Amino acid sequence: MVILGLALFIKGLEMGLFPIGESMAYAFARKGSLFWLLIFAFLLGFGTTIAEPALIAVADKAATLAAQAGAIADTDESRSNYAYWLRITVALSVGSAILLGVLRIIRGWPIQWFIIGGYILIVIITGFAPKEIIGIAFDSGGVTTSTITVPLVTALGVGLASSIKGRNPMIDGFGLIAFASLTPIMFVMIYGMIVV
Amino acid sequence: MSWDSISNSEFLGTLIDTIRDVLPIILVIFGFQYFVLRQPIKNIKKILIGLVYVIFGLAFFLVGLEKALFPLGELMAQQLTDPKFIYGTASDVLEFIRWQDYYWVYIFAMAIGFATTIAEPALIAVSIKANDVSGGAISVWGLRGAVALGVGIGITLGSYRIVTGTPLHYYIIAGYIFVIIQTFFAPRAIIALAYDSGGVTTSTVTVPLVTALGIGLATTIPGRSPLIDGFGLIAFASLFPMITVMGYAQISHWRANKQSKSEYTHGG
Numbered sequence: 001m002v003i004l005g006l007a008l009f010i011k012g013l014e015m016g017l018f019p020i021g022e023s024m025a026y027a028f029a030r031k032g033s034l035f036w037l038l039i040f041a042f043l044l045g046f047g048t049t050i051a052e053p054a055l056i057a058v059a060d061k062a063a064t065l066a067a068q069a070g071a072i073a074d075t076d077e078s079r080s081n082y083a084y085w086l087r088i089t090v091a092l093s094v095g096s097a098i099l100l101g102v103l104r105i106i107r108g109w110p111i112q113w114f115i116i117g118g119y120i121l122i123v124i125i126t127g128f129a130p131k132e133i134i135g136i137a138f139d140s141g142g143v144t145t146s147t148i149t150v151p152l153v154t155a156l157g158v159g160l161a162s163s164i165k166g167r168n169p170m171i172d173g174f175g176l177i178a179f180a181s182l183t184p185i186m187f188v189m190i191y192g193m194i195v196v
Numbered sequence: 197m198s199w200d201s202i203s204n205s206e207f208l209g210t211l212i213d214t215i216r217d218v219l220p221i222i223l224v225i226f227g228f229q230y231f232v233l234r235q236p237i238k239n240i241k242k243i244l245i246g247l248v249y250v251i252f253g254l255a256f257f258l259v260g261l262e263k264a265l266f267p268l269g270e271l272m273a274q275q276l277t278d279p280k281f282i283y284g285t286a287s288d289v290l291e292f293i294r295w296q297d298y299y300w301v302y303i304f305a306m307a308i309g310f311a312t313t314i315a316e317p318a319l320i321a322v323s324i325k326a327n328d329v330s331g332g333a334i335s336v337w338g339l340r341g342a343v344a345l346g347v348g349i350g351i352t353l354g355s356y357r358i359v360t361g362t363p364l365h366y367y368i369i370a371g372y373i374f375v376i377i378q379t380f381f382a383p384r385a386i387i388a389l390a391y392d393s394g395g396v397t398t399s400t401v402t403v404p405l406v407t408a409l410g411i412g413l414a415t416t417i418p419g420r421s422p423l424i425d426g427f428g429l430i431a432f433a434s435l436f437p438m439i440t441v442m443g444y445a446q447i448s449h450w451r452a453n454k455q456s457k458s459e460y461t462h463g464g
Contacts, residue, residue, distance in 0.1 A: 008253030016246020135427030178391030
């Protein structure tokens with residue numbers, strides 16, 4: 001059953017998700033409207049993250065932790081409130097990550113400067129963030145990118161990089177997922193600092 | 197596994213979850229296609245069938261995992277972290293913890309990290325794409341192997357960290373510094389892909405099993421809080437693939453260089 005599911009998934013990937021991601025990338029490149037492309041990138045990141053089941057689970061655990069640490073009142077209402085805004089925070093961070101990543105592909109900026117800059121920022125923020133949130137923040141970077149988002153976003157990036165002149169799909173097309181796993185770490189720690 | 201062992205409602209529940217996962221994506225895509233791009237989609241029928249395949253495939257995959265692999269993995273994680281198994285006696289000897297005594301946990305961590313990552317659907321998707329784009333220079337299995345090895349190492353080190361109780365951010369910061377230095381020496385074409393592989397490893401398959409291992413470890417070892425120490429394994433699992441993928445590219449690059457050099461000397 002696992003194997004059957006995986007086979008169906010891969011078949012569907014090649015028939016459905018890869019072509020639509022690429023054809024949309026080409027269509028946006030032809031239309032030449034940067035504004036709409038960026039809105040699309042943001043919504044794609046935001047929309048896929050807000051409904052992510054793994055994120056909902058992590059947010060609930062984080063709320064329990066914060067309540068135990070005395071950061072928020074230990075009631076159901078304040079906990080669900082905390083978890084809700086944490087989810088919004090992560091979704092916002094993924095949305096802006098995809099937006100920034102798409103902008104990077106279009107402009108052809110080298111990825112390492114963003115990632116290294118992001119890491120340095122994270123390291124600095126880690127020094128100030130409350131201890132309880134650090135583990136959750138680092139984990140939330142990993143859980144935000146679901147099985148459906150990854151193929152679609154990869155196809156979008158590669159499609160964009162191959163439809164724009166002077167971009168190498170190998171060098172420029174990948175990297176969207178990396179952005180999407182980096183920003184939640186930052187945003188969640190900042191969230192923990194503000195709320196505590 | 198026979199069909200009878202799976203109740204229909206269970207499959208339906210997973211299917212609904214998967215659809216809920218996909219729905220926002222479909223809304224965004226079709227909304228933009230019709231209201232912004234104002235173009236009919238080419239091969240719409242084929243794409244829709246593909247989407248149905250993806251949803252059903254994922255649901256099958258998840259139900260199968262829940263039925264067979266997850267309970268087994270969680271049981272093993274519990275048994276291996278049980279003090280009785282590690283010390284052969286009851287738990288009252290746990291005054292001092294020697295990290296060497298947990299070697300079965302490390303072996304299990306390595307195996308589970310490697311095995312779950314090889315099966316990760318998101319990683320398969322990225323590998324197929326990378327193989328396409330690189331014109332076959334990056335093989336699907338090479339990339340999957342490199343990433344899986346990275347996750348295995350990451351989870352092993354993460355378990356060691358839980359056993360010894362050292363702070364998470366020391367490891368993460370050291371890992372980041374290593375990644376940054378390695379970036380300067382890695383072939384340029386692999387960098388973006390390597391960064392990506394950190395994020396793709398941890399989705400459907402890896403997260404539940406690895407979390408079970410982390411929570412199991414943190415609950416049985418005295419002085420560890422499952423809430424604080426149980427987390428953080430995923431962070432390790434996203435960090436180490438970057439190192440191994442860049443390493444993989446460096447090694448194959450180096451070997452290709454060496455080969456072309458020796459050909460040159462022999463031919464010349």
